[in-house]
Amino acid sequence: MHNKKDHITPGLFRIKAQDGRARRATLHTAHGPVETPVFMPVGTAGSVKAVAPDDLLAIGAGIILGNTYHLYLRPGDELVARHGGLHQFTAYPGPFLTDSGGFQVFSLSALRKITEEGVVFNSHLDGGRHLFTPEKVVRIQRNLNSDVMLALDECVAYGSSREYTEKSVRLTSRWALRSLDAYHAGQAEARSDNLLFAVTQGGFFTDLRKASVEDLCCRDFAGFAIGGLSVGEPKDEMYAMLDFTAALLPRDKPRYLMGVGTPLDIVTGISLGIDMFDCVLPTRNARNGTLYTSRGKINIKRREYADDDRPLDEACNCYTCRGFSRAYLRHLFVSGELLALRLNSIHNLAYFIDLTRRARASIENNTFDRFKAEIESVFQVTTDIRIEK
Amino acid sequence: MHNKKDHITPGLFRIKAQDGRARRATLHTAHGPVETPVFMPVGTAGSVKAVAPDDLLAIGAGIILGNTYHLYLRPGDELVARHGGLHQFTAYPGPFLTDSGGFQVFSLSALRKITEEGVVFNSHLDGGRHLFTPEKVVRIQRNLNSDVMLALDECVAYGSSREYTEKSVRLTSRWALRSLDAYHAGQAEARSDNLLFAVTQGGFFTDLRKASVEDLCCRDFAGFAIGGLSVGEPKDEMYAMLDFTAALLPRDKPRYLMGVGTPLDIVTGISLGIDMFDCVLPTRNARNGTLYTSRGKINIKRREYADDDRPLDEACNCYTCRGFSRAYLRHLFVSGELLALRLNSIHNLAYFIDLTRRARASIENNTFDRFKAEIESVFQVTTDIRIEK
Numbered sequence: 001m002h003n004k005k006d007h008i009t010p011g012l013f014r015i016k017a018q019d020g021r022a023r024r025a026t027l028h029t030a031h032g033p034v035e036t037p038v039f040m041p042v043g044t045a046g047s048v049k050a051v052a053p054d055d056l057l058a059i060g061a062g063i064i065l066g067n068t069y070h071l072y073l074r075p076g077d078e079l080v081a082r083h084g085g086l087h088q089f090t091a092y093p094g095p096f097l098t099d100s101g102g103f104q105v106f107s108l109s110a111l112r113k114i115t116e117e118g119v120v121f122n123s124h125l126d127g128g129r130h131l132f133t134p135e136k137v138v139r140i141q142r143n144l145n146s147d148v149m150l151a152l153d154e155c156v157a158y159g160s161s162r163e164y165t166e167k168s169v170r171l172t173s174r175w176a177l178r179s180l181d182a183y184h185a186g187q188a189e190a191r192s193d194n195l196l197f198a199v200t201q202g203g204f205f206t207d208l209r210k211a212s213v214e215d216l217c218c219r220d221f222a223g224f225a226i227g228g229l230s231v232g233e234p235k236d237e238m239y240a241m242l243d244f245t246a247a248l249l250p251r252d253k254p255r256y257l258m259g260v261g262t263p264l265d266i267v268t269g270i271s272l273g274i275d276m277f278d279c280v281l282p283t284r285n286a287r288n289g290t291l292y293t294s295r296g297k298i299n300i301k302r303r304e305y306a307d308d309d310r311p312l313d314e315a316c317n318c319y320t321c322r323g324f325s326r327a328y329l330r331h332l333f334v335s336g337e338l339l340a341l342r343l344n345s346i347h348n349l350a351y352f353i354d355l356t357r358r359a360r361a362s363i364e365n366n367t368f369d370r371f372k373a374e375i376e377s378v379f380q381v382t383t384d385i386r387i388e389k
Numbered sequence: 390m391h392n393k394k395d396h397i398t399p400g401l402f403r404i405k406a407q408d409g410r411a412r413r414a415t416l417h418t419a420h421g422p423v424e425t426p427v428f429m430p431v432g433t434a435g436s437v438k439a440v441a442p443d444d445l446l447a448i449g450a451g452i453i454l455g456n457t458y459h460l461y462l463r464p465g466d467e468l469v470a471r472h473g474g475l476h477q478f479t480a481y482p483g484p485f486l487t488d489s490g491g492f493q494v495f496s497l498s499a500l501r502k503i504t505e506e507g508v509v510f511n512s513h514l515d516g517g518r519h520l521f522t523p524e525k526v527v528r529i530q531r532n533l534n535s536d537v538m539l540a541l542d543e544c545v546a547y548g549s550s551r552e553y554t555e556k557s558v559r560l561t562s563r564w565a566l567r568s569l570d571a572y573h574a575g576q577a578e579a580r581s582d583n584l585l586f587a588v589t590q591g592g593f594f595t596d597l598r599k600a601s602v603e604d605l606c607c608r609d610f611a612g613f614a615i616g617g618l619s620v621g622e623p624k625d626e627m628y629a630m631l632d633f634t635a636a637l638l639p640r641d642k643p644r645y646l647m648g649v650g651t652p653l654d655i656v657t658g659i660s661l662g663i664d665m666f667d668c669v670l671p672t673r674n675a676r677n678g679t680l681y682t683s684r685g686k687i688n689i690k691r692r693e694y695a696d697d698d699r700p701l702d703e704a705c706n707c708y709t710c711r712g713f714s715r716a717y718l719r720h721l722f723v724s725g726e727l728l729a730l731r732l733n734s735i736h737n738l739a740y741f742i743d744l745t746r747r748a749r750a751s752i753e754n755n756t757f758d759r760f761k762a763e764i765e766s767v768f769q770v771t772t773d774i775r776i777e778k
Contacts, residue, residue, distance in 0.1 A: 045720070045724045045726060046717075046720065046721075047721055047724075047726045047727075047728045049726065049727055049728075050727040050728065051728070052708075052728055052731065052732070053712065054708070054712075074720070074723070074724060075695065075716070075720040075724075079695070079696060079716070082696065082698075083696075083698055083714060083716055083717070089714070089716070089717055089720075090717060091712045091713055091717070306464065306468070307468060307471065307472075309471075309472055319441075319443070323442065323443075323480045324480055325472060325478070327464070327468070327472055327478070328435075328472070328478055328479060328480070331434070331435065331463070331464040331478075332435075332436055334463070335434045335436075335463060335464075337434060337436045337438065338436075338438055338439040338727065338730055338731070339436045339438075339439065339440070339441055341727055342441065342727070342731065343441070
């Protein structure tokens with residue numbers, strides 16, 4: 001959380017402890033320090049779905065992700081700028097990271113055309129035609145006053161050919177360098193000290209992953225993201241490529257695995273040296289009634305919870321678990337009450353935030369392996385478990 | 390709010406001030422005093438839609454309404470009883486009033502058959518057949534541990550004949566007396582000191598309204614509701630019948646106008662001596678983007694708010710108005726964000742709660758007429774007003 005007294009130059013990344021490849025660090029931003037490894041709740045359109053800023057503060061969430069693509073289209077980055085940037089507009093005082101928009105252009109937009117200049121796409125809202133260039137995407141994120149901005153990249157689909165992926169990697173590298181030039185050119189008028197990360201790509205080809213990192217890692221980006229994973233590939237392929245790529249990234253910069261993932265993915269990522277994660281999983285699953293607990297995943301819809309007066313997770317201290325029974329949570333969910341969506345979302349976010357908090361403590365204590373084994377034993381059973389009375 | 394130190398025998402109704410026919414009083418319940426005139430947020434299925442108990446406490450809401458019909462069908466009054474009654478089940482510590490179920494049986498149920506014994510109806514959820522008798526409805530509300538219970542009544546439709554209404558009034562009276570017998574018989578085993586109100590009916594016939602009151606007002610009900618108004622009649626007819634009926638009710642018992650209404654209806658009701666109100670209007674309108682402010686009703690969807698950085702209502706101190714701009718609230722609403730529904734609901738509830746708080750203060754100061762005139766001047770314009778810059 002932002003604390004004026006402790007203000008340190010944004011971009012400074014201090015590794016405090018290491019346990020195997022797992023790292024415990026602090027990334028300083030213009031809106032306060034980010035303790036890593038960190039899970040970033042996703043606030044696509046400037047709101048983490050179903051929860052409010054006070055909920056996020058109560059959970060102990062730190063940095064929030066906003067989607068550049070969505071915010072550019074609605075309400076518009078210039079409107080957000082007129083309202084003081086994302087922090088003031090959304091009334092969340094902590095740091096924001098915004099993605100490059102690349103992934104959304106490729107996943108949400110019906111039509112798109114990539115050229116050297118950038119990518120032309122049609123809005124998923126009204127079909128309107130838009131152009132993203134590396135320079136424009138930096139400008140949009142400056143308007144949002146994002147603490148951590150990402151350079152425009154192309155996210156190639158799983159199964160793309162080597163030839164296509166190679167061309168794409170080089171284009172992403174050229175776009176990243178143009179982003180960096182635009183970043184430096186805009187520093188003087190910036191509202192605050194926004195940081196710029198590059199996104200490494202390379203699909204599922206190790207030599208292209210290596211080429212991407214080599215193109216980018218010697219430049220003065222504040223951190224490096226790993227893009228193009230968790231796009232439909234088998235889990236072991238993702239883990240192998242993550243293992244390979246994470247090891248190539250510079251030790252002294254934060255590493256961000258985009259759009260990942262489950263608690264198992266997160267502890268695996270941490271074990272391979274990843275510092276930052278984001279995913280819609282906790283909030284999306286909350287809205288479907290799937291809840292993460294210290295005993296595994298449960299579906300609150302199930303009849304077995306109808307008369308269960310215990311809290312959702314006795315190991316959890318969130319507002320939901322402190323105040324409400326499983327019986328009431330089930331009743332709210334099956335009755336279609338909006339409160340169910342908020343209470344479920346608060347709990348799932350608290351679970352993910354607490355997961356990374358515990359990971360940080362275990363790295364400090366050199367007990368990360370044991371912590372990882374605990375999470376693995378809880379989540380190896382991928383179907384809903386029955387929590388016995 | 391509940392305060393053990395100030396615990397006074399439930400049912401005690403103390404009038405503290407009077408200004409014309411408007412009364413400022415306190416109704417003591419097993420879960421704390423209710424300061425009247427009071428607006429009761431509607432928590433149909435045990436949740437005031439889109440808000441949580443902490444929101445209600447922050448707004449300063451006192452007594453909450455639960456719908457007996459809904460809670461009986463889902464999750465079931467016996468389940469609620471096993472979980473400590475409504476207060477413990479829903480985690481709201483303040484008083485609850487539950488209605489008789491009569492209105493819902495007549496408005497939601499596809500099939501119903503009224504006999505001397507009670508009313509047979511089909512659930513709107515699964516079509517299942519159920520019977521409500523006066524005795525059963527008291528038992529259900531005891532299971533809910535309602536602080537203020539209502540006797541089963543028949544709510545006749547607007548336009549019902551004199552003949553039908555007369556028969557119905559007499560049946561409602563007989564049901565009320567059976568309810569009172571069941572109430573007394575059950576007092577010994579009650580979890581707490583639940584109060585029982587009778588519902589007066591009589592359609593739009595003054596002599597039948599009078600007959601209904603005369604049948605019931607000499608009995609030891611803790612209070613009297615006026616039912617069968619706001620069922621589709623013109624406003625002046627409602628006000629005339631309310632004026633007539635309120636004047637007949639005993640001075641020393643609380644008077645509750647069921648299912649009403651707008652800010653104008655509420656100040657009119659207060660001016661005629663009504664103490665208690667409930668309505669879905671603030672929460673339902675909030676979910677449609679219609680918001681009540683000190684300057685009138687506004688629709689937050691309108692483009693004119695897109696770039697408006699002022700709070701929704703500068704005269705309001707709710708979480709929504711303290712923290713968020715109209716521009717952000719409009720963005721959330723047009724983007725379909727769930728947070729919009731909570732923030733809008735918090736504000737509208739705060740408006741209605743504050744309306745009755747101000748009414749109470751004005752009665753104490755003998756300035757109720759001026760307060761009523763202020764509210765009338767704000768809401769005479771029934772279309773959306775434009776709040777100028």
